[in-house]
Amino acid sequence: MEELLSRMAKGDHRRTAELFAEPVDWRLSWPAEGHPAVPWVRARSTRAEVVDHFAALEAYHVPERNGTSVTHLLVDGRHAVVLGEIAQTVRASGTAYASPFALHLTVEDGLITRFHVYEDSLTVARALSA
Numbered sequence: 835m836e837e838l839l840s841r842m843a844k845g846d847h848r849r850t851a852e853l854f855a856e857p858v859d860w861r862l863s864w865p866a867e868g869h870p871a872v873p874w875v876r877a878r879s880t881r882a883e884v885v886d887h888f889a890a891l892e893a894y895h896v897p898e899r900n901g902t903s904v905t906h907l908l909v910d911g912r913h914a915v916v917l918g919e920i921a922q923t924v925r926a927s928g929t930a931y932a933s934p935f936a937l938h939l940t941v942e943d944g945l946i947t948r949f950h951v952y953e954d955s956l957t958v959a960r961a962l963s964a
Contacts, residue, residue, distance in 0.1 A: 835907060835914045835939065838946065842888070845897055851884040855945035858884065863952040871962035875955075884949075894962065899923035899930070914939045920953060924961050931961035 841850040857879035868875040874890035901921030908915045916937040923930045933954035940948035 835909065835916070835941070838939075839904065839916070845888075845892060847885045847888040847892075850888060851881040853946050854881055854884050854949070855942065855947045856880050858946060859940075859948040859950070860884075861950040862955075863950075864955045869955070869959045869962075872955075872959055894925055896923045896925050901932075912941050914941065920958075922961075924964065927961075927964045929961045929964040931957050933957045 838850065838853050841853070860878040860883075862875050864872070864875045874887050874894070878884060878887055899922070902918065903921070904916055904918040906915075906917040908917075916935075916939070918935055919932055920935050921930070921932045935951060935953040938948065938950040938952075939946055
């Protein structure tokens with residue numbers, strides 16, 4: 835868990851993806867059809883798609899202004915829950931936004947088999963649509 839958060843914070847997308855199983859059970863708390871202003875929200879199942887997800891997040895945001903924070907890390911066997919707040923700035927418009935988040939992970943044989951993110955998707959979509 836700590837290694838995942840460290841690699842994500844460093845923007846090391848390929849090394850981050852190495853921590854994921856193939857296939858991975860990937861879910862973001864968005865409507866199935868996603869949102870046109872938020873292209874990284876879509877189904878994923880491979881390491882290459884995990885790299886693409888994190889690269890797209892970086893492309894649409896200003897990494898130097900990322901203020902995302904983790905407030906709680908809960909582990910119960912192979913399950914982990916990360917709670918915190920996403921704080922990002924949209925690259926194209928300069929719009930800043932924040933949203934609480936929860937991340938539910940399952941780790942089996944040292945690899946992440948489940949990656950489910952719950953966030954305020956309306957806040958994110960509004961910021962990216964500005």
